Amino acid sequence: MRKSREEAAQTRQRIVETAALEFRRGGIVSTGVADVMAAAGLTQGGFYRHFESKDALVKESLANALDSLTASIEGSMANRPGRAGVLAAIEDYLSADHRDNPSSCPFVSFGSELARESQSVRDEATNGLSRLVNALARNLTGVSPASAKKESLVILSTMIGAMTVARLVSDKELSAALLTQAKKSLFELVRANSS
Amino acid sequence: MRKSREEAAQTRQRIVETAALEFRRGGIVSTGVADVMAAAGLTQGGFYRHFESKDALVKESLANALDSLTASIEGSMANRPGRAGVLAAIEDYLSADHRDNPSSCPFVSFGSELARESQSVRDEATNGLSRLVNALARNLTGVSPASAKKESLVILSTMIGAMTVARLVSDKELSAALLTQAKKSLFELVRANSS
DNA sequence: TGTACATCAGTGAACGCGCGTTCACTGATGTAC
């Protein structure tokens, strides 16, 4: 039954990535350790060979999900210099595709649950948010770095809020309007601050 | 043991109001029926004399919380005509007091959980959001009613997103900056659209 | 108006179930000589 060290490391990574998806899909509290392990093709008993607790998995999978999100936003900005890159990132983030995709922004998937998580999980969320802020700020040209970071905070707040509400409302038109109006408003903000 | 009809109706109302607070404090999934009943000074067995299921209580308490929020925002706008009222509502909503108060906006307290709730709960959330949108739009003078509603969607998205993230980050300065920058940005938005 | 009975708000214990975590076990991997 014992697997090689390399296989074990791969298994561990698979659990983290599976958890990053499952927690976003079903929420942190509602998704059990057994759910994650089953989704990773394992039985629950083996979980504690890799992690100290569910909390430790939440922390690691959150870091993983936030890295994915940052990479995704950097992908949207790639080859689009300065503020054009930010416009593209906003466009992609606030798309209907992103809304309907469960493997998306962890702040949207379980943002209100994070406020009730452990200190270490909230620290991880804070670090991940800072990475996002920096990624956006790098493309917010024409203002000081400090101003670019402040502008990033507003952009992220609006994107996360609009997407959170667009996900929960049961009216499709209202949901689409939330994304459209947030997009339009952020476009104006990003363009206005460039001059 | 039996209580009069009037007393029973008061008990029911007390359960709804207690639940509206407890669900915001602890989240929907993590707060049990027994928790709510105990907080209301009752034992869990009596719950089903008043409600068909936990889902029915979630729905009613959500409506109650959203009514409170709308009343609170209308209170901020009272005696401040037009856009000045909206500025006051934004100021109050994005305050540190509001962030540190668990009995606040349900979209912040359990917004990401709502996306996974039943259709009827999401319908209630949608109706409540529309009431909020209308309350704000009434004070957004100088533009058409349709434009005022669209502007309200952006204001609410930014307020909800900023507050959600401000609640979850463990860095106090970052949390304060999120509220401050969102406030500043929305003030500019509300003032710009008035002309 | 008074009385006999039905109703039902609320209690407290129990139901089946799933949770996070623990543990005995298996057998392939890793290590010591």
Place this chain on the structure above:
DNA sequence: TGTACATCAGTGAACGCGCGTTCACTGATGTAC
């Protein structure tokens, strides 16, 4: 290089516990005459 043994990744069952819901019961309230 080969062998004997220790290690440990993963399994499957069990632990105590809390969940949403049900139910028998109590006794004050409501109703019918």
